[in-house]
Amino acid sequence: MSGSAPARPFLDPAVVARLGTLELKARTIVEGFLAGLHRSPFKGFSVEFAEYRQYMPGDDLSTIDWKVYARSDRYYVKKFEDETNLDCHLMLDVSASMGYGSGAMTKLEYGACLAASLAYLMNRQRDAVGLSAFDDRIVAMLPASARSGHLRALLLMLQRLQLGRETDVSAPLHQLADWLTRRGMVIVISDLLDAPDGAIRALKHLQYRGTDVIVFHVLDRDELEFPFDRPTRFEDLETAEQVTAVPGAVRERYLERIHGLIDRYGRELGSAGIDYHLLSTGEPLETALLAYLSTRSRTS
Amino acid sequence: MSFLSPLFLVGALAAVVPLVLHLLRREPERRIRFAAVKLLEDAPVERTARKHLRELLLLALRMTALVLLALAFARPFFGAAGAAGGGAVIVALDRSYSMSAPGRFARAQAAAREAVEKAAASAPVGLVAFDDAAEVLAALSVDRAPAIGAIEKASAGAGGTRYRAALETASLLLGGRRGSIVLVTDLQGVGLSEGDRVSLPASTMLSVADLGPMPDNLAVVSVGSDGDRVRASIRNTAEAARSAHVRLTLDGEPAGDRAVPIAANASADVVFPVEAGAATASVAVDDPEGLQADNVRYIVLGEAARQRLLVVTATGDLDREAAYVKAALEASAPGVAAYELEGVGAAQIATWSPERLAPHAAVIVLSTRGLDRRGRDLLSRYTAAGGGLFVAAGPEVDGDVIEDVAGSASTLQLAAEMRRQAGARWMAPVDLRHPVLQRFAANPGVLGLARFRQVARAEGNACGVLARFTTGEAALLDCTSGAGRLLVWASDLDNAWNDFPLHATYVPFLHEAMRYLAASAAADEVLIGTPEAGGTPPGIVELPPAAGRPGASPRRLIAVNVDARESEPARVSEADLEAAITRLKDEPAPPAAMAAPEQEDRQHLWRYLLAAMVLVLAVEGIVAARTA
Numbered sequence: 001m002s003g004s005a006p007a008r009p010f011l012d013p014a015v016v017a018r019l020g021t022l023e024l025k026a027r028t029i030v031e032g033f034l035a036g037l038h039r040s041p042f043k044g045f046s047v048e049f050a051e052y053r054q055y056m057p058g059d060d061l062s063t064i065d066w067k068v069y070a071r072s073d074r075y076y077v078k079k080f081e082d083e084t085n086l087d088c089h090l091m092l093d094v095s096a097s098m099g100y101g102s103g104a105m106t107k108l109e110y111g112a113c114l115a116a117s118l119a120y121l122m123n124r125q126r127d128a129v130g131l132s133a134f135d136d137r138i139v140a141m142l143p144a145s146a147r148s149g150h151l152r153a154l155l156l157m158l159q160r161l162q163l164g165r166e167t168d169v170s171a172p173l174h175q176l177a178d179w180l181t182r183r184g185m186v187i188v189i190s191d192l193l194d195a196p197d198g199a200i201r202a203l204k205h206l207q208y209r210g211t212d213v214i215v216f217h218v219l220d221r222d223e224l225e226f227p228f229d230r231p232t233r234f235e236d237l238e239t240a241e242q243v244t245a246v247p248g249a250v251r252e253r254y255l256e257r258i259h260g261l262i263d264r265y266g267r268e269l270g271s272a273g274i275d276y277h278l279l280s281t282g283e284p285l286e287t288a289l290l291a292y293l294s295t296r297s298r299t300s
Numbered sequence: 301m302s303f304l305s306p307l308f309l310v311g312a313l314a315a316v317v318p319l320v321l322h323l324l325r326r327e328p329e330r331r332i333r334f335a336a337v338k339l340l341e342d343a344p345v346e347r348t349a350r351k352h353l354r355e356l357l358l359l360a361l362r363m364t365a366l367v368l369l370a371l372a373f374a375r376p377f378f379g380a381a382g383a384a385g386g387g388a389v390i391v392a393l394d395r396s397y398s399m400s401a402p403g404r405f406a407r408a409q410a411a412a413r414e415a416v417e418k419a420a421a422s423a424p425v426g427l428v429a430f431d432d433a434a435e436v437l438a439a440l441s442v443d444r445a446p447a448i449g450a451i452e453k454a455s456a457g458a459g460g461t462r463y464r465a466a467l468e469t470a471s472l473l474l475g476g477r478r479g480s481i482v483l484v485t486d487l488q489g490v491g492l493s494e495g496d497r498v499s500l501p502a503s504t505m506l507s508v509a510d511l512g513p514m515p516d517n518l519a520v521v522s523v524g525s526d527g528d529r530v531r532a533s534i535r536n537t538a539e540a541a542r543s544a545h546v547r548l549t550l551d552g553e554p555a556g557d558r559a560v561p562i563a564a565n566a567s568a569d570v571v572f573p574v575e576a577g578a579a580t581a582s583v584a585v586d587d588p589e590g591l592q593a594d595n596v597r598y599i600v601l602g603e604a605a606r607q608r609l610l611v612v613t614a615t616g617d618l619d620r621e622a623a624y625v626k627a628a629l630e631a632s633a634p635g636v637a638a639y640e641l642e643g644v645g646a647a648q649i650a651t652w653s654p655e656r657l658a659p660h661a662a663v664i665v666l667s668t669r670g671l672d673r674r675g676r677d678l679l680s681r682y683t684a685a686g687g688g689l690f691v692a693a694g695p696e697v698d699g700d701v702i703e704d705v706a707g708s709a710s711t712l713q714l715a716a717e718m719r720r721q722a723g724a725r726w727m728a729p730v731d732l733r734h735p736v737l738q739r740f741a742a743n744p745g746v747l748g749l750a751r752f753r754q755v756a757r758a759e760g761n762a763c764g765v766l767a768r769f770t771t772g773e774a775a776l777l778d779c780t781s782g783a784g785r786l787l788v789w790a791s792d793l794d795n796a797w798n799d800f801p802l803h804a805t806y807v808p809f810l811h812e813a814m815r816y817l818a819a820s821a822a823a824d825e826v827l828i829g830t831p832e833a834g835g836t837p838p839g840i841v842e843l844p845p846a847a848g849r850p851g852a853s854p855r856r857l858i859a860v861n862v863d864a865r866e867s868e869p870a871r872v873s874e875a876d877l878e879a880a881i882t883r884l885k886d887e888p889a890p891p892a893a894m895a896a897p898e899q900e901d902r903q904h905l906w907r908y909l910l911a912a913m914v915l916v917l918a919v920e921g922i923v924a925a926r927t928a
Contacts, residue, residue: 097335107335193335223336232330236337243340250340257339 029117029285052076086127087144087184090115091176092158093218095135095167096238097193102222103282110281111189111218112158114288118187119158121289123151128184131157134172135164144184166238167194173202177209185212187292192217196264204272214275214295217265221282223258226251304375304900311370318362322355354923361920365913372909377900378422387423388440388479390470391415391447393454394511396431397593398488398866400456401515408484411509412451415482416444426473427451431459432829432863434469440477442899458593458828458838460866461491462733463877467498467506480505483877486514489870490863492880493732493741502883508874517590518544519867520597521567523583530572530599532583536562537590537869545586546570550578550601574601580840580857594867598840598859599825607661607818608640612679614667614696618643622666624801625692625793628810639814650675654682661818662688665705666793667696679705684782688817693756694792702788706760706781714788715757724751725769727776727800733829734766734778735816736787739808741865747809750800758790787813825859836860 055064055075063077092115098108105113115131122129123146130144131154142150142157169190176186186206192199192215206213222228228247235242262278269276277291303309334340393412399405412427419425427438427447437450463483470481478501485491487510500506516538523532534544541564547557555572562568574581584596609629613621618641629639642660644652647670657663657678665679683689684707691702691714699714726748732741740747747767755773763779769790777788793810795801800809828838841858900906 100333100335191335193338220335222334228332230330232332234332234334234337234340237333237335239337241337243337245340254336254339258336261339 029113029120029289052078086122087130087180087182088118088122088127089130089132089144089176089180089184089186090118091132091134091172091186091188091190092161093135093167093169093188093190093192094133094139094161094164095191096163096165097167097191098218099163099237100220100223101281102220105281107191107218107220107281108161108163110279110285111216112161114189114216114218114279114285115187116155116158117285117289118292119151119154121292123148129154132172132176133157133161133164134169136166136168136171138172138175139164167191168198169194170198170202173199174205177202177205177211180206180209180211183210185214185295187214187216189216189218191219191223192261192265196261196268200265200268200272203269203274207272207274212275212295214292215265215269215277216288216291217262217276217278219258219262219278219280221280224280226254226258301376301378304377304897306374308370308373308375311373312367314370315363315366318359318366322359354926358920358923361916361923365916365920368909368913368916372906372913375900376905376909377903378905387420388474388477389415389419389423389425390428390440390473390479390481391425391451392428392430392434392466392470392481392483392485393437393451394431394461394466394483394485394488395429395454395457395459396461396488396491396866397456397458397591397862398461398486398514399511400458400592401517401590402588402592404486404511404515405454405456408456408486408509408511409451409454411511412482412484413448415484415509416447416451423479426470428466428469428473429454430462430466430469431457432462432465433459434462434465436469436473440473440475443902456593458862460829460863461485461488462493462496462829463491463872463880464493464496464498467500467881471498471500471504474501474504476501478503480507482507482509484509484511486511487871487873487877488514488866488868489872490865490868492872492876496880497882498880499882499884502885506878506881508877510874513871514869515590516540516542517594517867517869518542518562518585518587519591519594519864520546520583520585521594521864521867523581523597523599523861525574525581525599525601528574528576530574530581530583530601532570532572532597533567534560534562534570534585535567535864535867536565537867538564540564544568547584547586548572548574549582549584550574551580555581580859582840591867593838593862594864596838597861597864598838600840600857600859607814608642608659609814609818610657610660610663611641611643612646612649612663612665612667612671613643614646614669616643616645616648622664622794624795624806625664625666625810628801628807629814631807646671646675649678652678654678657682658685658687660687662690662814664690664692664814665697665702666692666694668698668701669696671698671701676701676704680707680781683707683784683786686783688784688814689781689786690789690813690817691786692789692791692793693758694794694796696792697756699756699758706779706786713757713759723771724753725755725771725773726751727767727769729767731764731766734764736776736778736809736812737766739812740805746803746805749805750798750803752791752798752800754791754797756790758788760788763788785817787817825861827861827863829863838862 052065052068053076055077059077065076065078068076092111094108098111099106101107101109119129119131126146128144128146131142132138133140140157140161142154169192188203203213203215226247231244231246233242233244266276275291275295277288279288391412393408399408416425422442424440424442425444425447426436426440427450428434429437437454438447466483467481481504483506485508487508514537519535521533521535523530530548532546534546536542536544542562544560544562545557546560548555555574558570560568560570578601580598581601582596582598587595611618611622611625615621618626622643626641629641631638646667650672663679663682679689689705691697693699693714702714727750729737729740729744729747731737732744752769755769758774758777760777760779763777765774766778767775769775773790775790779786779788791797793801800806838860841860
């Protein structure tokens with residue numbers, strides 16, 4: 001019956017944008033997403049029962065299975081699959097270019113919402129999650145932790161993030177690669193409007209350190225489609241450089257360049273075993289969660 | 301800089317159009333803060349700053365072109381600002397015969413030239429020459445050549461001085477502009493008659509280039525014939541006694557000369573016997589240093605036939621109904637011809653034929669009682685044909701009847717109801733230059749002695765007011781009726797409403813009035829400056845007979861003489877002149893209609909502006925091609 005139920009539609013980012021706090025946004029996305037998962041092929045993955053273990057003093061009394069006790073008159077506690085120690089680190093680009101947004105959310109808001117949702121989901125799965133914000137350097141960092149209060153701190157940090165300076169993906173990633181001591185997962189959320197050579201090299205650096213890397217390449221719909229039609233003076237968000245262009249005359253060249261960039265990231269990162277996902281700020285965030293869970297399932 | 305067609309300057313507002321278009325175009329070229337500008341970097345678009353500069357240049361060029369076009373259509377010129385703003389200068393040059401002393405007019409010309417040259421370069425200058433009348437010799441122009449040329453060609457004439465004519469003509473020439481009038485004159489006192497008023501804008505400055513008092517002068521001020529003698533009066537205006545050498549000419553031939561001692565500032569008579577048969581005579585005095593035009597005077601000799609006047613009364617009995625008029629007009633004296641009077645009842649004249657009326661030099665209407673339609677038509681035809689009519693609007697005269705006689709063309713209105721008004725009034729002359737009153741110009745006060753108890757109300761658009769009562773009503777009107785003249789006396793002539801017949805001025809007044817009405821028929825002398833003289837120079841003139849003119853005589857010789865009053869050395873002050881001017885509130889200066897087109901035509905600035913516009917458009921085309 002569950003399989004025949006209609007799939008719950010993902011939340012439109014415009015709807016998400018209207019939700020109050022980041023925590024509410026994350027909970028709404030993730031709970032709705034997981035509710036949908038019960039009717040999906042991913043069902044049963046999350047908090048699987050693993051084994052019973054005899055109660056030992058110090059164990060949480062709430063974990064005692066009273067039904068087993070009734071049958072066997074012995075105390076057993078439940079052990080679950082999700083009680084793993086995956087360290088996941090979210091890398092959120094807060095450079096000035098992330099401030100662009102033609103729809104309900106800017107790229108930064110979309111990225112923050114995505115990071116919050118991922119953190120919420122990870123926290124719910126007892127994975128340790130950390131957060132770093134960067135532009136051309138790491139501007140804020142919260143080490144990974146699975147404690148219950150950690151999520152609130154992470155969400156608060158996301159809430160307080162400010163737009164920074166120019167993008168330089170490579171330096172922060174190299175820095176992070178040097179910091180990470182345990183194998184884990186790094187999720188990079190960025191518009192990657194940077195020199196692709198450096199960015200790819202840094203991402204590969206992380207991969208070589210045994211870290212699973214997921215890249216969410218967040219771009220605005222305008223950046224992907226260049227829908228402008230009137231003569232426009234474009235001012236760079238990071239450098240303030242101005243270019244006056246007749247969109248009709250430059251659109252083809254621009255799209256060729258942006259899609260070339262996307263193709264290159266997809267191609268080179270894919271060949272290095274790095275999951276690369278292009279996200280438009282108009283897409284539902286659940287798409288990204290699916291991508292994460294897909295990778296997570298492979299690594300667990 | 302001024303503009304011939306300043307309304308076209310409104311077209312300069314079109315220069316805003318490119319600006320508005322530019323601003324409107326700026327909006328589509330919106331400014332967007334974009335993240336992926338790096339990817340646009342190599343795209344084939346122009347850098348903003350450079351394009352912006354070119355756009356501003358194009359905008360400036362287009363606006364400039366439109367402004368230049370508007371300026372060209374407005375036809376600008378330099379110099380008219382002075383004309384409109386107070387720089388116009390009118391030089392009024394006195395060419396009366398008081399300027400005819402040797403070297404005197406040359407000094408006047410020099411003063412006029414100096415006034416022209418002293419005017420600001422941008423100020424238009426005009427030239428008016430005047431004596432009895434004024435004439436514009438050079439219209440307003442910034443070009444000095446016409447005025448200077450006209451000054452060089454001008455010469456002193458034989459006319460008298462009349463400042464009113466000069467100032468009125470100068471004012472007309474100014475045409476409401478702010479400016480000044482420079483009067484180049486010797487300030488002859490005779491030039492300003494009592495009652496002369498001129499209206500000038502308050503901003504019009506009047507200055508006088510005074511040529512100083514008249515030099516010592518000998519003048520023949522009158523010549524009369526007394527049967528076999530010619531009597532001439534010689535006037536010495538010098539402060540010392542002089543001996544005048546006086547010469548007589550009969551029919552163009554010298555007929556004698558005399559040396560006459562004349563006391564300082566006095567006159568002396570010279571009598572020459574003349575032979576019978578001479579038709580004309582002239583008396584001349586040698587005066588090489590003084591005024592030249594008054595050195596000779598002409599006279600037509602011979603016993604003038606007594607002119608016939610018709611007096612219309614109630615019954616035609618002149619002894620009873622026109623005793624004062626009869627006595628006055630039949631009296632004769634040296635220089636005053638007697639008239640032959642005929643009386644007729646107003647009712648009887650209807651039986652007259654035009655041929656019977658025609659020989660009368662003038663008709664005096666003292667009564668309209670019984671004057672029927674036929675009689676009115678007869679008198680109307682008489683005046684229309686050139687006859688003179690004197691109407692004494694006394695108790696016997698019906699105003700409606702006189703209006704019928706005068707005809708609709710005269711627009712005369714004579715009050716039918718005679719009003720007795722409270723209090724007495726006296727007569728004051730208005731135009732002492734009029735032939736009827738000219739004789740009283742020297743002492744106009746004598747006309748004001750008569751006391752008028754009752755008057756008629758007379759007025760007419762085609763009538764000139766020669767005298768008024770002190771209460772403001774017209775006393776004497778000079779109207780035209782066809783080819784003739786009509787003098788309307790707004791009271792009676794028979795001691796009924798006034799005591800005028802009891803005063804000494806009564807007789808000369810009536811004689812002058814009749815002389816005026818019968819002028820073309822009877823005159824043997826006209827003065828320069830009167831309408832009868834026209835432009836005729838002094839001398840003896842033979843006139844063609846006036847065919848069909850009532851009262852016309854077969855005589856065809858007439859003496860044309862200068863007005864002797866011009867020889868009087870009395871002067872008027874600048875203050876007197878200013879006092880005769882009524883200052884009017886300045887009106888907004890009209891466009892410099894006369895000078896501006898001329899200046900604009902000479903400068904042709906619009907051509908340069910159009911050329912500049914074409915150049916600007918060419919540059920705009922080049923810049924636009926590079927910007928596209």
